[in-house]
Amino acid sequence: MTSRRTIDPAGAVFGLAIPLLCALAVLILTAAWEPRLPAEVASHWSGSTPDSFTNPMTGAWTMALLIALVGGGCCAIAALAQAQLMMRRYMLVIGLAVTFLMATLYVATLTVQLDVSDPSDAPFPAWSLGLGMCVGIAVGWLGASLLRDYRERPPATTTPDPSLPRGSVALPIVDQVGTGRPTTAVLALLVLVPVIIVCLLMGSWWPMAIAIPSCFLILSLLRFTVRVDEQGVSVRNLGASALDYDLDEIIGAKVTETRPFQDWGGWGMRIKRPNRYGLVTNTGPALVITTESGHELTITTDRAEEMAGAINTLADRRA
Incomplete structure (x- = not known):
């Protein structure tokens, strides 16, 4: 749109x-x-x-x-x-x-x-x-x-640079990024155990009234599903579309190495400057997508090479 x-x-x-x-x-x-x-x-x-x-x-x-x-x-x-x-x-x-x-x-x-x-x-x-x-x-x-994404999406006027990776187009490519179930459980315990201790010391349960929904809210924002298909790239969170980039607007995809705190100043959904976004959840390979409108999205994923190759190959076929 x-x-x-x-x-x-x-x-x-x-x-x-x-x-x-x-x-x-x-x-x-x-x-x-x-x-x-x-x-x-x-x-x-x-x-x-x-x-x-x-x-x-x-x-x-x-x-x-x-x-x-x-x-x-x-x-x-x-x-x-x-x-x-x-x-x-x-x-x-x-x-x-x-x-x-x-x-x-x-x-x-x-x-x-x-x-x-x-x-x-x-x-x-x-x-x-x-x-x-x-x-x-x-x-x-x-x-x-x-909410709907009303941002302008001008179509790409060029094909991806020849130096960018190409690969097989075995779609869809889907990857779960962020915290897995074991990590989520550990994080929940790290938050809830101190709160339970505070409740016992205070003789009141009210800190739990804030801690439980807050913990649910925070942890729910730390798990994402990334999907690459014929339409482009989409990211879903809690069953809803969080962001997406149409194939027609993508001018290229590459692979880089990134570190959440050193390169982005934090973990999760990050903004480094206007139109430069990062979904950074671990140190390692990352998919970097650039669009005709000047948006740049970085997603840390172990399937970055596979995703970048498929995106550029699909983009080549637009001509």
Whole structure:
């Protein structure tokens, strides 16, 4: 798809409208409940005991601004139709998880203080942390699945350089990149075991309410399926297309050696400069694809030579 669209409608709804509606809901609910709330409500707990209090509407305006600036700020990139699709999806999920976490937590803290005379006795609604995070991730993934890649895709005007590798075209070529199941299990344990210890020391389960959905979100972003076929190159994550490059726009593919931290400053989906992206999950061979629009995508895969040869051979046949 080639388009000059600048705003993705789904991104505008989920990335801009929903955070603003959540912020507005906090203000409206607080104003409606104010007659039933104490003059000052508990706004912070130390363990299970409130240790800070504030005027309900003052707290509501503070939370509304945080939701709009922090949650909405993360989500806003989802509305930019020409931005990299995978990055837009990730930021939307993360931003809505933060948005719903803050909104649900604040509304829950008000709920437990309705019609009470002494807010110092109000319990901390730990359940709201897990509920807000899970709802935010679910809404975020729904919105992410509706985002579309509207970037411009001018067709390639040349065939691949003769020096680039060629090979047999036994399609499709599919490779799983990122963390395997054993590594995923180890990473999950490294995160969850310390959290369980903290819960036992605190005598409260609420840290798990954040840790479990957060762990799921992070680990889900570390496994990808790369596919090369007659259409081009596609990358899928959690069953959805994360990014794709049509064969008609690719001007060449090569093989290089790359190191995630030394060359890209990190692991996973990376951006080194505008239009240069990397899906780097290990040290070793990497497929590098260049398009007519100036995009360059690097993917670490043990099948880089095979993929590059097939892509260039297919591209040769366009003439």
